[in-house]
Amino acid sequence: MQIDHIDYNCVRVTQTSILTGNESSMLLPLRQGQIEHWLNSGTNVQDAFPWLSANVREFLMTGITPEEWDATFGDDE
Numbered sequence: 001m002q003i004d005h006i007d008y009n010c011v012r013v014t015q016t017s018i019l020t021g022n023e024s025s026m027l028l029p030l031r032q033g034q035i036e037h038w039l040n041s042g043t044n045v046q047d048a049f050p051w052l053s054a055n056v057r058e059f060l061m062t063g064i065t066p067e068e069w070d071a072t073f074g075d076d077e
Helices: 032-041 054-062 066-073
Strands: 002-007 010-016 023-028
Touching (some): 002 032, 010 032, 010 054, 054 066
Antiparallel strands (some): 002 010, 010 023
């Protein structure tokens, strides 16, 4: 995972998908320190970032984008 500070409360997270091996990025309304704390604390992603969508939390954990998820598993939840 690569985290780039863009602006206050905005980072670009770049991840490699565990499904496809493709590298993707998302702009997220977070601070770098929030992500680092989550990574080091062992806190569940849904507890650390309850305001983020399930798709974004999945991306943080696995690098899987919503498009990759839909292509692999369908768009039904």
